[in-house]
Amino acid sequence: MTEELKNRIEKTMKNLKRNKMKPYFVQTSAEACDLVKQLLNKGDTVSSGGSVTLKQTGVYDLISSPEYNFLNRSAKGITSEQVEDVYRKTFSADAYVTSTNALTENGELYNVDGNSNRVAAILYGPKSVIVVCGINKIVKNIDEAIYRVKTKAAPPNTVRLGIETPCAKTGQCVSLNKEAPELCEGCHGDGRICCNYVVCAQQRHVDRIKVIIVNEELGY
Numbered sequence: 599m600t601e602e603l604k605n606r607i608e609k610t611m612k613n614l615k616r617n618k619m620k621p622y623f624v625q626t627s628a629e630a631c632d633l634v635k636q637l638l639n640k641g642d643t644v645s646s647g648g649s650v651t652l653k654q655t656g657v658y659d660l661i662s663s664p665e666y667n668f669l670n671r672s673a674k675g676i677t678s679e680q681v682e683d684v685y686r687k688t689f690s691a692d693a694y695v696t697s698t699n700a701l702t703e704n705g706e707l708y709n710v711d712g713n714s715n716r717v718a719a720i721l722y723g724p725k726s727v728i729v730v731c732g733i734n735k736i737v738k739n740i741d742e743a744i745y746r747v748k749t750k751a752a753p754p755n756t757v758r759l760g761i762e763t764p765c766a767k768t769g770q771c772v773s774l775n776k777e778a779p780e781l782c783e784g785c786h787g788d789g790r791i792c793c794n795y796v797v798c799a800q801q802r803h804v805d806r807i808k809v810i811i812v813n814e815e816l817g818y
Contacts, residue, residue, distance in 0.1 A: 599813065603733065606703055607811060610736055613705025619798075620805040625813045627655035630730055633810055634660060637728055638693055645669040645688040647696035647716035650758070651730050651817030661695050685715040689723030696720065697817050699751045700743035701731050701809065707798040708743035710752065712791035720798065720807070727807045732816030740797060744781055748774055751818045752792055758818075761789040 611621035644666045652658040662668045671684040700708040711717045748771035756766040764772045764785045773783035
């Protein structure tokens, strides 16, 4: 790890703590899994957001194991009505596990969502929120977070989900064709996944949100 990266991580963790979120740092995905397990209790009702990071780290396999009451929105044969029921039950879960689109050095989480069940659960409902984040998602500020979503997060996610949007074809949001794109500018297709924009700054509920920074490049 370079001295610059070390300083950025330390600054980010210091500011997360200032913003009343609990920061952690681990070197590997395996350590991240061990830490998530420590933050959960056997038998907890657990839900999660759709996340490449959780699958890459093995965290998804952990939380969907028989040790927990996992609210599985991707269960085989699940109906759209049952998926909606999972979303609603998530608000009463003991823990919600997810990643983030960006983490600023100012200690802020930045997330953009389409269906928005993910950002809703981060904001309110589950007793505990556990965010697993690779070092590639650390950015200087919200401006950089906005740019990251428009170039590094949204485009590959539309490809992964099989959604036909301009960014899936070009690799960046159409708003970047403008000299000074605004936060919410983008395509107007039915498949747009950038619908709601959420910044988590200083929290009222101390340490409800835990942020695990992993010294690996993970997810989008």
